[in-house]
Amino acid sequence: MAVALILVLIAVGSVLFHMVSPWWWTPIASNWSYIDDTITITFWITGIVFVAVVLFMAYCIFRFRHEPGRQAAYEPENKRLEWWLTIVTGFGVAAMLAPGLFVWNQFITVPEDATDVEIVGQQWQWSYRLPGADGKLGTSDTRNISPDNPLGINRDDANGKDDVVIEGGELRLPIGRPVKALLRSVDVLHDFYVPEFRAKMDLVPGQISYFWLTPTRTGTFEILCAELCGVGHSQMRGTVMVQTEAEYQAWIGEMSKRTFARLSPPQN
Amino acid sequence: MVDVPLGPAGAVPPTEMEDMELYHPKSWVTKYVFSQDAKIIAVQYSITALSIGLVALVLSWLMRLQLGFPGVFSFIDANAYYQFITMHGMMMVVYVLTALFLGGFGNYLIPLMIGARDMVFPYANMLSFWFYLLAVAVLMASFFVPGGPTGAGWTLYPPQAITSGTPGGQDLGIILMLVSLMIFIVGFTMGGLNYVVTVLQARTRGMTLMRMPLTVWGIFTASFMALLAFPALFVGAVMMLFDRILGTSFFMPAMVEMGQQLERTGGSPILFQHLFWFFGHPEVYIVALPAFGIVSDLISTHARRNIFGYRMMVWALLGIGALSFIVWAHHMYVSGMNPYFGFFFATTTLIIAVPTAIKVYNWILTLWRGDIHLTVPMLFALAFIVTFVNGGLTGLFLGNVVVDVPLSDTMFVVAHFHMVMGVAPILVIFGAIYHWYPKVTGRMLDDTLGKLHFWVTFLGAYAIFFPMHYLGLIGVPRRYHDIADMAFVPASAHTLNAFITVVALIVGAVQLVFVFNLIWSLYRGRRADGNPWHATTLEWQTPETPPPHGNWGKEQPVVYRWAYDYSVPGAAQDFVPQNQATIAHAAARPAG
Numbered sequence: 001m002a003v004a005l006i007l008v009l010i011a012v013g014s015v016l017f018h019m020v021s022p023w024w025w026t027p028i029a030s031n032w033s034y035i036d037d038t039i040t041i042t043f044w045i046t047g048i049v050f051v052a053v054v055l056f057m058a059y060c061i062f063r064f065r066h067e068p069g070r071q072a073a074y075e076p077e078n079k080r081l082e083w084w085l086t087i088v089t090g091f092g093v094a095a096m097l098a099p100g101l102f103v104w105n106q107f108i109t110v111p112e113d114a115t116d117v118e119i120v121g122q123q124w125q126w127s128y129r130l131p132g133a134d135g136k137l138g139t140s141d142t143r144n145i146s147p148d149n150p151l152g153i154n155r156d157d158a159n160g161k162d163d164v165v166i167e168g169g170e171l172r173l174p175i176g177r178p179v180k181a182l183l184r185s186v187d188v189l190h191d192f193y194v195p196e197f198r199a200k201m202d203l204v205p206g207q208i209s210y211f212w213l214t215p216t217r218t219g220t221f222e223i224l225c226a227e228l229c230g231v232g233h234s235q236m237r238g239t240v241m242v243q244t245e246a247e248y249q250a251w252i253g254e255m256s257k258r259t260f261a262r263l264s265p266p267q268n
Numbered sequence: 269m270v271d272v273p274l275g276p277a278g279a280v281p282p283t284e285m286e287d288m289e290l291y292h293p294k295s296w297v298t299k300y301v302f303s304q305d306a307k308i309i310a311v312q313y314s315i316t317a318l319s320i321g322l323v324a325l326v327l328s329w330l331m332r333l334q335l336g337f338p339g340v341f342s343f344i345d346a347n348a349y350y351q352f353i354t355m356h357g358m359m360m361v362v363y364v365l366t367a368l369f370l371g372g373f374g375n376y377l378i379p380l381m382i383g384a385r386d387m388v389f390p391y392a393n394m395l396s397f398w399f400y401l402l403a404v405a406v407l408m409a410s411f412f413v414p415g416g417p418t419g420a421g422w423t424l425y426p427p428q429a430i431t432s433g434t435p436g437g438q439d440l441g442i443i444l445m446l447v448s449l450m451i452f453i454v455g456f457t458m459g460g461l462n463y464v465v466t467v468l469q470a471r472t473r474g475m476t477l478m479r480m481p482l483t484v485w486g487i488f489t490a491s492f493m494a495l496l497a498f499p500a501l502f503v504g505a506v507m508m509l510f511d512r513i514l515g516t517s518f519f520m521p522a523m524v525e526m527g528q529q530l531e532r533t534g535g536s537p538i539l540f541q542h543l544f545w546f547f548g549h550p551e552v553y554i555v556a557l558p559a560f561g562i563v564s565d566l567i568s569t570h571a572r573r574n575i576f577g578y579r580m581m582v583w584a585l586l587g588i589g590a591l592s593f594i595v596w597a598h599h600m601y602v603s604g605m606n607p608y609f610g611f612f613f614a615t616t617t618l619i620i621a622v623p624t625a626i627k628v629y630n631w632i633l634t635l636w637r638g639d640i641h642l643t644v645p646m647l648f649a650l651a652f653i654v655t656f657v658n659g660g661l662t663g664l665f666l667g668n669v670v671v672d673v674p675l676s677d678t679m680f681v682v683a684h685f686h687m688v689m690g691v692a693p694i695l696v697i698f699g700a701i702y703h704w705y706p707k708v709t710g711r712m713l714d715d716t717l718g719k720l721h722f723w724v725t726f727l728g729a730y731a732i733f734f735p736m737h738y739l740g741l742i743g744v745p746r747r748y749h750d751i752a753d754m755a756f757v758p759a760s761a762h763t764l765n766a767f768i769t770v771v772a773l774i775v776g777a778v779q780l781v782f783v784f785n786l787i788w789s790l791y792r793g794r795r796a797d798g799n800p801w802h803a804t805t806l807e808w809q810t811p812e813t814p815p816p817h818g819n820w821g822k823e824q825p826v827v828y829r830w831a832y833d834y835s836v837p838g839a840a841q842d843f844v845p846q847n848q849a850t851i852a853h854a855a856a857r858p859a860g
Contacts (some may be wrong), residue, residue, distance in 0.1 A: 003642055003650070006727075010654060014734060023738035023764065025674075026756045038671050046661035053632060053657050057650065060635035064571075065642065071842065072573035072835035073637035081633075082577050082626065089625040093664075097618045100668035101611055107670050108607040123433045123526065142522040143529065183604075186524045188428035189537055191602065191677060195743025195756055198674040202604045204537055205427060206521025209604035211673075222755060224745050226602075226677040228421045230433030231346045234748040 001065075007058035011051045018047070029196035029221060029242065031178075031214040034103040036198070042096050049092070107199070110212045114178040117171070120151050121183070121190035121203040124232030125168040126223060127151060130252075132162030132259060142186055142205065152186065153260050161261040164252075171223075171240040174248035178214045191226035194240055202227050215242040280474040280826050288385055288470070290818055302398075304390035305817050306375040309397050311708070313371030316401060317364045322783075323408075324359040325776055327352045336769025338750055347435045349749040350419030355411075357422030358445070360690065361551065362452065363404060368697060369558035370456070370494065371400060374463050374487045376708070380807035381484050383472025383825045383847070385818045387462040396462070399455025406448040415439025421747060423548070426519035426540050430512040432526060442512060446505040453498045460498075463491040472806075474827030478582070479846065481805045481831040482575060485582055486561020489589045490554040496593070497550035504543035511535070538605055545596040552689055553592040557585055559693040560627055562700050563649050565831075567631055569703075569803045570646035571638035572842050574832035577630040584623035591620040601672045610669040617667035621660070628657055639835060639842070643801075644718035648699025651726040652692050658730075659688025662737060677747070680740025683733045691729040698725070698782070705786075706800050710813050711793030717785045721778055728775035732768050739764065802843050805831050809845050 028036060064070070116137050118129040129151055131137045138160015144152035150167055153160045173179055183192055185203035193200040196219075201211040223238035243251065293299040303309055331352050334344040344352070375393065379386050387393045410417035419435030420428060420442060432438045436445070467488045471480070480488075507518040511532075519540045520532035568575040575581060597605065597613040631653055640646065662684040666672045675681065698721070705713050739761055744751055751757065751765075799808040811821045825847035833844035833851075840852040 003647070007650075007654065010730065014658075017735065018738075021735070021738055022758060022760050023735070023742055025741050026743050032674075035670055035674060038668065039665065042665050042668065042671060046664055050657055050661055053628065054654055057632055057635060057653060060632065060638070061640055061642070061650070064635065064638045065640050066572075070639045072571060072639040074574060074835055074837055075576065075637070076574050076832070077577045077579060082580050082629075085629045086622060086626055089622050093618045093621050096664060096668055097615065100670050101614060104607075104610055104614070104670040107673065108610070122524070142524060145524050145529070187526075188431060188433070188523070189425055193677070193743075193745065195674070200673060200676075201602050204521075204604040205523045206534075206536065207538075207604060224743075224754070226745050228350075228425070228428065228747045230428050230431070230437075231350060231419070231435065231749075232433065233350075234346065234750045237753075 001062065004058040004062035007054050007061065011054040011058070015047065015051060018043070026195045028198060029194075029215060029217045029219060030198055031216055032107075032198040034099075034106065038096075038099050038103055041099060045092055045096055107211070110180045110210070111178045114180040114212050116180050116182055117173070118151075118182045118184070119171070119192050119203070121185045121192065121225070121229075121236075123187050123230050124225070124236040126171070126192070126236070126238040127168060128166040128171045129153075129260075130164040130166075130255065131159075132164055132256070134159055134162055137182070138163055138260070140184075145186055148263075161259065162256075163260045164255045164258055165260055165263055166255070166258070168238075171238065172248060172251050173215050173240060173242050174245050175215050175218055175242050176245075178212055180210055180212045183209045183211075188229045189227045190229050190236065193224045193226035194221050195224070196221045200226060218242045218244060280828060283473055287824065288388070290385055291390055292817070302394055304386075304394045306379050306387045306390070306393060307708075307815065309393055310372050310374075310376035312397050313367055313375060313400065314373075316404060317368040317372060320359050320404060321364040321368075322779075324356045324364060325779065327356040327359075329773060329776055331356065332769040332772045334749065335751075336766040338752055346749040347416070347419060350421070350747070351417045351435050351441075353747060354419050354421055354424075354445075355407075355417050359407070361422065361555065362449070363407065365555045365689070365693060365697075366456070366494070366551070367400060369555060369693075370463065370487060370491055371397065371459055373483075373558060373562065373700060374459070374491065376704070377483055377807060378463055378466055378487060379470070380707075380810065380815065380819055381481050381805055382467060382470065382475050383806050383820070383827060384466060384470040385820060385824065388466045388470050389458075389462050392458045393462050396455045396459040399451055399458070403448045403452035403455060406444055406451060410436065410441050410444040410448075413440040413444065415441050418442040418445045423544060424508070424540075425544075426508060426511065426535075426537050427521070427523060430508065430520075443509065446509045446512075449505050450502060453502045456494060456498060460491045460495045463487060464495065472824045472827060475806075475846075478579070479827060479830045482561040482564035482578070482581055482585070483558070483805075484561065485585050486558045486564075489585050490557040493550045493557070493589050493592065494554050497547045497554065499547075500543050501547035501551075504540055504547070507543075508540065538600070538603055541600050541603055541605075542597070545599045546593075548599065549596040550589075550592045552685075553588060555689055555693055557589060559652070559696040560585065563652050563696050564627075564631065564634075565803075565805065566645050566649040566696075566699050566703055567634050568832055568834060569801055570643050570649070571635055571640045572834045573634055573638040574834055575630065576633040576636075577626075578830065578832060580626055581630055584626050587623040588620060588627075591616065591623070595620055595667075598667050598669070598672070601669050602676050614667060614669040618664065621664060621667075624660060628653065628660075643702075644713070644715060644722060645699040645703040645801075647719070647722045647726075648695045648702065651722070652695045652699070655687055655695060655726075655730065656692035658734065659684060659686075659692055663688060674743070675740055677745055678740035679744045679746055680737050682746045683736035683740060686736075687733045691733060695726065695729075698722070701786075703801065704807075705789070706796035706813070707798075707807055707810075708814055709790055709793070710796060711789050712796050712800065713789045713793060714785050717781055721782045721785070724778040725775055728771050728778070731771050732775065735764055736768060799845075802841070804833055804843050804845050806846055809847050
């Protein structure tokens with residue numbers, strides 16, 4: 001009796017906790033609300049299953065608890081019931097997978113008009129590179145990294161000369177314009193994570209990974225590293241500020257003084 | 269099988285092989301230390317694994333103290349914190365859970381439940397324990413070397429695992445971890461071969477595969493998987509050891525370590541992840557499948573009812589085992605691997621939910637129209653179902669690739685895997701120990717202490733890990749030594765962390781009640797006869813309790829029926845042991 005009651009309390013309590021607790025996702029600041037929607041669908045389906053299973057167990061414990069004279073029913077299997085349950089489960093799983101894969105397809109398909117932004121991670125800070133006036137990022141190589149070329153940009157690549165380099169500072173993005181984040185690391189694995197953006201991806205040394213997003217509200221957001229990268233992992237923080245187009249253009253104007261060509265003149 | 273004939277059972281096939289020649293030990297050392305008796309080896313594995321579990325439990329308290337009361341315990345700095353989480357994780361997953369389920373329960377229960385006298389390779393079985401003990405010693409040694417143990421996370425991802433920015437990376441810590449894993453895998457290959465071959469070749473007369481209890485099916489499937497999965501970890505460990513010691517570049521790309529260009533190029537960190545998770549995902553099912561099998565037997569025995577859908581349960585175990593080898597990259601959705609893999613692995617991952625769900629339905633349908641005795645083992649079995657369903661369902665969030673993007677590397681993942689692998693299988697371990705203790709020792713564990721242990725552990729563990737999911741939803745990352753100064757995290761979340769820590773300490777403390785019960789009952793527990801739970805399976809039908817060397821005395825048992833003849837209609841008793849030829853009619857048994 002008490003056991004059945006406690007199971008009911010667990011089921012009901014968990015649902016109440018979900019509805020009443022102040023701990024929910026941070027308000028979104030990007031176009032990826034589809035991810036939130038898929039999470040909501042998943043909560044509904046899994047929530048119903050959890051409550052149904054636990055309440056059924058509670059009922060069984062109450063109704064079929066041992067009493068003198070009780071005899072259990074002998075029933076090795078029930079093919080019809082088992083197949084029916086399997087098929088219903090299959091549908092439930094498909095109902096979560098289908099929207100999930102649909103949104104994943106959007107996640108990996110970058111819009112044509114997205115601007116490139118490079119995010120470079122190292123132990124334990126973030127750096128950024130904007131493509132500059134020509135809209136193209138120059139090539140880079142870890143072997144080029146030196147004190148006056150901290151991001152390892154290739155000096156021979158003309159596209160790189162006007163790249164804007166921001167070392168350990170603040171990244172800014174304009175609202176409403178899709179951005180393709182090109183990610184690379186100069187040492188170990190890192191992960192660029194802004195909870196409000198939802199999108200994130202690991203930075204892997206030796207290759208370039210990506211994700212894309214469109215910021216949908218202005219504000220200042222924290223960047224967290226989300227892949228264990230050594231003792232400084234918790235301290236590898238940064239900020240990204242989403243601004244209106246006008247504010248962003250003003251900032252870009254300021255930043256153009258910090259092109260690669262100006263910061264790191266070639267040794268002649 | 270539905271119409272069970274009362275009266276004598278049918279014919280039983282004749283013996284195919286001679287009774288095995290057992291090694292009979294002469295000295296105390298060969299009887300209790302270098303024992304070749306699977307039952308002694310099982311106890312050796314179990315005591316070692318539980319002791320390591322206590323160490324890992326203490327490490328978890330230290331981690332929780334830092335998370336709940338940051339900065340208060342200044343000795344838990346970032347270095348120490350990462351060492352604690354790494355050692356806690358590796359110890360619990362590999363050295364405690366795998367060793368306990370396969371080495372502990374497998375060794376004790378497989379020969380007894382299939383009517384064999386011992387494992388088919390007793391000498392290798394003995395060696396396997398000593399390899400395990402050596403692996404444990406090497407791992408523990410890393411606490412005492414300069415630089416301390418590795419702090420790379422239990423997943424040991426390169427390049428950071430072997431670089432100077434990670435504790436133990438450029439010291440002995442990572443080397444000892446990798447060597448320990450390699451020794452462990454050698455030992456478990458010997459053990460795994462024993463368990464698989466014994467089940468296939470040493471079953472007694474009449475014990476067909478489809479008459480074996482689900483406990484055996486679960487451990488058997490898990491052992492088979494271990495033989496296939498552990499090699500991937502072995503080669504990954506060898507390659508990382510070479511990268512660390514010989515300067516090779518299996519996993520090391522061109523990189524700059526703290527301002528210095530390294531003499532490496534061309535390696536792939538993602539290659540390690542594929543190798544690790546090709547092992548790592550089957551590994552979590554190697555932990556889960558024995559728990560599935562054992563809990564089926566706990567529920568059917570204590571509800572006096574056949575397990576519902578036995579054949580589907582067997583197929584589900586095999587299906588989950590097979591499918592578990594093609595889902596691994598769901599741990600790598602945001603690793604930077606080819607994004608198109610996400611479609612494939614999300615699909616296979618959600619498909620594996622189907623046979624798993626079937627097992628859950630069959631467990632609860634076994635309760636339906638049962639005759640449920642709320643004994644301590646039954647309580648733990650019920651708690652398993654609740655926590656496993658909870659943990660398994662949150663896996664559906666993480667398996668659905670795009671949903672995993674914001675949730676990966678947050679506390680949502682930590683909550684998920686603790687609930688589904690930390691809480692649920694450990695509840696089964698406890699239930700199994702309360703259930704089989706009378707067979708191993710001839711005495712019952714104390715019931716009152718058992719219920720206290722149960723309620724605090726179950727409700728406490730749920731209170732720890734259920735709310736933790738919501739910290740992950742906020743976006744609180746995992747593996748953070750310090751989560752102060754995060755503007756988006758409300759102050760109430762820090763209060764929640766403190767609450768979780770306090771509950772964790774209480775749940776930890778109550779395990780001492782369990783340890784006390786284990787030792788006290790050895791001397792003062794109520795004496796049990798050979799079959800105190802009136803169970804059908806063969807281990808309860810031994811001529812002596814505890815079973816002697818050779819298990820069965822002069823002759824091995826003969827099996828006439830499956831493992832679940834509980835509450836057979838019209839029978840005199842509500843259970844019929846597997847080796848009982850005839851079912852006696854009930855004299856005047858009132859219908860239930």
